[in-house]
Amino acid sequence: MFFRFLLTSLALSASAHAATVGTLTLPADDDGGAVTLFYPTAAAGRPETRGDLQLMLAPDAPPAPGNGRLIAISHGSGGGPWVHTTLAKALVEAGFTVVLPLHRGDNWTDPGRPGPDSWKQRPAEISHAIDRVAADPRFAGLKLDRVGGFGMSAGGHTMLSLAGGAWSPERFRAHCEKDLAEDFYSCIGLATRLTGGPLDGLKLWVARHVLDWKFRDATPQVHNDPRIAAVVAGVPAAADFDLATLAKPRVPLGLITADGDRWLLPRFHSDPLIAACQGCELIAALPGAGHGALLAPPPTPDGLGRLECDLLCDPPGFDRSVTTSLWLGRTVSFFRRHLLGTEV
Numbered sequence: 001m002f003f004r005f006l007l008t009s010l011a012l013s014a015s016a017h018a019a020t021v022g023t024l025t026l027p028a029d030d031d032g033g034a035v036t037l038f039y040p041t042a043a044a045g046r047p048e049t050r051g052d053l054q055l056m057l058a059p060d061a062p063p064a065p066g067n068g069r070l071i072a073i074s075h076g077s078g079g080g081p082w083v084h085t086t087l088a089k090a091l092v093e094a095g096f097t098v099v100l101p102l103h104r105g106d107n108w109t110d111p112g113r114p115g116p117d118s119w120k121q122r123p124a125e126i127s128h129a130i131d132r133v134a135a136d137p138r139f140a141g142l143k144l145d146r147v148g149g150f151g152m153s154a155g156g157h158t159m160l161s162l163a164g165g166a167w168s169p170e171r172f173r174a175h176c177e178k179d180l181a182e183d184f185y186s187c188i189g190l191a192t193r194l195t196g197g198p199l200d201g202l203k204l205w206v207a208r209h210v211l212d213w214k215f216r217d218a219t220p221q222v223h224n225d226p227r228i229a230a231v232v233a234g235v236p237a238a239a240d241f242d243l244a245t246l247a248k249p250r251v252p253l254g255l256i257t258a259d260g261d262r263w264l265l266p267r268f269h270s271d272p273l274i275a276a277c278q279g280c281e282l283i284a285a286l287p288g289a290g291h292g293a294l295l296a297p298p299p300t301p302d303g304l305g306r307l308e309c310d311l312l313c314d315p316p317g318f319d320r321s322v323t324t325s326l327w328l329g330r331t332v333s334f335f336r337r338h339l340l341g342t343e344v
Contacts, residue, residue, distance in 0.1 A: 020045035021092045022061040025081075026136070032128040033102035036081035038088040039139075040066040040095060055089065065141055067095030069339045070133060071148035072126045072228075074155030075100065076295075077118070077189070080108045086296030087150065090328045096335065097142060101129040106154065114154070114189055116169040116215055116240075122158040123223035130227060146229035148335045152256075152294045153264065156236025160273075161221070162228045164250035165241045169215035172240035175268070176211050179239075180204055183268045185311060186237065187211065193307050230254075230338035232283060232331055234294045235261050238269040243276035252338045254281045256327055258289035260318070263311040283334055284327040288318045296324060 022041030028034045042064045045056035071091055073084050081100045088098045103122050105113030130147055133139050151159040161167070176187035181204060184194055188207045194200045220242070234256040246253075255277075257270040264270075274280060292299045292312035298320060299312040314320055336342050 020056045020058050020061075021089055022058045022063055024060050026132055028102070029132075032125045032132075033104045033107065035102070035129045035132050036100045037133070037139075038092050038098040038100075040064040040092055040097070055085065063097065063138055063141075066092075066097055067340060068141060068143045069095075069146065069148065069335075070097050070099060070130065070139075070142050070144060071150060071335060071339075072129055073098060073100040074122055074126055074149070074151030074158035075103065075107065076151075076153030076155050077106050077114045078108055078111050079153075079155070079295075083295045083297070084150075084152075086324065087294075087328065087331070090332055091335070094332050094336065096148070096339075097133075097139065099129045099133050101125045103154075116172050118154065119157050119161075119167070119237075120221055122154070123161045123225070126158060126162065127223070127225045127227075130225070144227055146339050147225075147227045148339050149228055149231040150234070150331065151231075151236070152234035153291065154237055156233035157238070159231040159233040159253075160236055160238060160241055160246060161223050162225060162251075163231050163233075163253045164222075164224075164245060166220040166222045166245040167240045167242065168218050168220055169240075170218035171242065173211050173215035175239040177208060179268060180207060180211075183239065183265055185263050186239065186265070186268065190305070190307055190311075224250075230335060232256065232334060234327075235264055235291055236269060236273070237264055238273045241273070243272060246273065246277050246280075248279050249277065252281065252334075253277065253279065254283040254331070254334045256284045256286065256294065256331070257282070258286045258291060258293050260288050260315050261291045263291040281334065283330045284323070286323045286327065288315060289323055290315045290318065293318070293320065293323060294327065 022039045024037050026035040041058050041061040043058040043061035045058040048055050048057045091098050106118035149159050149162050230252040232254040235258050286293055301309045
């Protein structure tokens with residue numbers, strides 16, 4: 001297994017400077033936000049910078065055949081298509097086409113409805129993005145009977161739904177009622193922080209009343225798309241799932257965890273999921289990593305509020321260069337095995 005992983009990592013590294021990635025964006029329609037695609041192309045690219053990444057991109061270039069398989073990515077809360085550039089590039093270099101919908105009400109341009117309101121619609125937005133690729137004649141060569149999926153954070157929640165998991169707003173409320181002070185940012189987001197000061201009691205009181213008012217629906221939320229054949233959930237929001245529904249996922253389910261995650265504390269989210277899931281594959285457990293370890297370009301203090309950076313920026317001493325090559329190589333290998341039947 002290590003030898004296969006090493007070969008994958010070397011292949012990714014060797015192509016890192018030469019490969020050109022085709023990109024195009026389909027505009028929003030009545031059923032979903034804008035959809036961005038990354039794909040193999042034979043066209044010449046032009047150098048572009050994304051954060052600290054130097055890329056060769058070919059906007060609107062004609063697609064090359066690649067390996068004929070599609071992978072859909074669900075971004076995290078407040079995210080967008082370019083926060084997963086490194087992953088999309090690695091997948092394209094392995095021959096995959098990547099589609100990434102902008103989740104309505106929970107993206108970097110429209111952050112107004114995060115949490116359960118967004119989680120209800122996200123899986124259907126992934127399915128709609130696949131439909132849009134299927135309807136585009138430029139991608140007629142793709143075989144869409146076996147599609148992969150990747151998501152982190154709220155996007156990881158999306159992937160757990162696509163793997164057969166059932167959750168409800170009431171389960172979210174019940175978790176937060178029980179563990180609000182300990183899992184505060186999972187429950188209320190970035191609206192405020194607990195400081196240990198005299199206002200913490202008021203903040204907790206207001207948060208409980210808002211949660212109790214908004215999230216009483218106990219209807220199980222499920223979504224089945226038979227085209228989805230393998231998924232990876234990175235640092236997923238998972239505390240509101242009925243874990244019995246994920247004991248034996250309906251598709252191969254890979255997990256990536258970060259033991260320094262301060263936004264979605266592992267003891268409430270990934271740890272119980274790993275304990276319950278008999279069929280899950282732990283792709284990578286990233287030591288010292290924070291919640292933003294899977295975002296690349298990496299989050300930096302520039303453009304982020306202090307609380308956002310505390311939760312998303314890399315913790316002191318975290319070696320991103322080592323962990324990125326590890327989880328990228330293993331993720332590519334996971335999709336090769338389950339969508340193509342090959343390792344490298």
